[in-house]
Amino acid sequence: MELIVTEKEIAARNIADILSGGSATVEQRNGVNVYAWGGRRCMGLSGHVVESDFPTEYSNWRDVEPVELADAPIEKRTIERAENIVRTLRLLARDADGVVIATDYDREGELIGKEAVDIVREVTDAPVERARYSSMTEREVRAAFAELTALDDDLAAAGEARQEIDLRWGAALTRFLSLVSGRRGQEFISVGRVQSPTLKLIVDREREIEAFEPETYWELSAALETDDGDTRSGDSAGEASGSEETGASEGSFEAQYFDAEAGRGSDRVWEAATAERVDGALREATNAEVVGVARHTRTDDPPHPFDTTQFISAAGSLGYSASRAMSLAEDLYTAGYISYPRTDNTVYPTDLDVEERLSAFLDHPEFGADAGALLEGDRDLTPTEGDEETTDHPPIHPTDELPSAAELGDAEASIYELVARRFFATLAEPAEWEQLRVTVAVGNHRLKANGKRLLDPGYLAVYPYASSAETHLPDVSEGERLSVREVRREEKRTQPPGRRGQSALIETMEEMGIGTKSSRHETIERLYERGYVEDDPPRPTTLAKAVVDAAETFAEQMVSEAMTSRLEADMDAIARGESSLEEVTEESRELLEAVFAELEASREDVGDLLRESLRTDATLGPCPECGSDLLVRRSRHGSHFVGCDGYPDCEYTLPLPSTGEPTLLEATCEEHDLRHVKLLAGSKTFVHGCPMCRAAAADAEPDRLIGDCPDCGETAGGELAIKSLRTGSRLVGCTRYPDCEYSLPLPRRGDIEVTDERCGEHALPELVVHDEDDDDPWELGCPICNFATYEQRRSADGLEAIDGIGEKTADKLADAGVESLADLRGATAEGVADAVSGVSAEAVRKWQTDASAGADAD
């Protein structure tokens, strides 16, 4: 029997299908699909099935000096999730008299193949061969299996070098920085070859923004009108204007002053006196003369095929975050509607029959007409090409399986349309624009106006994501006199560079050569998880600035993209057989040890710098009692509070809300000079504001009595009251607290109205909550009944019943809006993982499976 091993399940299915001519059968072994036909079996891996790590004796951060990791042994272990796959591989290999490695045709594919070979070698000496195909088409795959080659050990070794170097540098430096900064628990300081240069990219831009000093300038413009005020349209000679106009109306248009003597960017006036003088001259003038009319035709080429980066970028313009876009693309890929979404390739393989693929859309209700238009006549359907042609996967394109409208959710449908239309666009003609530039003289001064008209929409007809907006100007000719209608002078300030959005970051990472098509969006997610960036576009936290600062000073290699370029060069040398895994990792080890020698020598400086920055990050402002700094601190129980740096001499404290992770905002309280506090709690994130104001407000708010305490009212005369706590939360509690701890929760926001209506069962007044952001008041009702239904809903659904969800996690999930099994099933794994710190999408998917299994059992 011949065993074929692919990188992923779908590839196994496709290869079995192609090689068997559709006759392959499938059976499950250890829950893994195995395809069988003739004398062949085919199974898929799930990417890497083994991972590298240090032996367990190195796992205690305090017992092991971080630098020891530079040459500690490294073990390979089966990845837990892949255990069944490995078991099945061994099982099948025992019966195999030949094995073909058919993993992806790239460096990691070679390494994944070698991992499979190592497992196969545990049970058999059967010969191993390698199939290399660059697209999953019948011709390519058949050709690959007709010309089997050997596994490229050098290429696999290059991949291993990367693995080892990334692990040693990342783990050793992460531990060192975490330990030296005195951070405890889960909040370690993470650095790595890819994440740290990415973080530096973000921090550097923020530094530019912070250092930016705006300059004042003026822009002057005038509304001009042709003397007859007619509607002649100038930007398409002789053609009647059929489309709606943007910009000018009738015979009038706006022209902007520019300094004809100066070069580019000369429409900005930098001196107030000049602006004043030109403004005066323009205002005095009644007439202007057209002194130049320049027309030219511009060809606007259709875009090249989608690689991952360009796809993420295009999806970003539609409002999808990078990871959301990838997650949707993966869904469409798994469902069989689009090709593999992780690719650097921008050239369609020659055996992709674009005409056939396009024809498949002819009957499509939405895209049929566009596909038809592209196929009309005997047009040459030569697709556009980008610069990058790789062997692993084709550019992202629709497959021959078309989804029906009902099969896709809204977001999936819009991403599918994007991919389909991009494919159309790569087969379409260029768009043609006519550009018109009119220059006008007012005395010695010059004004200009630009117009553009779409002569031929070309690819824009099938690809509406690129703008086809026109700017129309009236048809004026040289020497023509115009009236000056209105003059405007605007004072403006130069703006700092903008923050890079996720797409721009991913594009820059690609230009810098860091990360991969599959991992760049995950790296950005990781920066969010580590508390290095907030918001979208990502803005660095103080911690991020401190880490980049420290790394720049003491381990420059870690934040430099040069580390990756050097690694790439070394890997290429290994792959060419000019260097070896041992040589490269040995050299890297020496470099890492040299970095550590410096770090150790500056150990205290590094610690001081990080601690100081972390302290700044946690500093609210001056203590009202002793003038030292007030800091966000963590109590022994894990809850946060505001404490004085002068402790134990000064014992001043302020409480903080118990939900969420506190972060400090730039905004400061005018009265107390303290920074505002925001609590990050997924979808329930809220701004607490100045904790001193909140405490004072709570102190000033009198308790409102609403009835007898059900626990001690009869025995001890306790009464229930609506109370505001200094943490900012509110509750209904007993007046005999702390002797009686009876309490019911109340919402944090909104004015609570105590109505005259009483609950028949508990004799308490019905409450209504008025939120200023919400016109619709919330009829909370009797607080006891309200709490009872809330509890019932929570416990009946029993999130805690699921393996891996404890009380704490359930609380965190509830904070993120996932309060029941139904909520969990209805949520997207990525969405939940985004909202809840320390929870991976993988874990959520497992919970969802468990939740559904539980529901089936009911």
Next chain:
DNA sequence: GCAAGGTC
């Protein structure tokens, strides 16, 4: 408890 790279 560390990284980055596959895959889902």
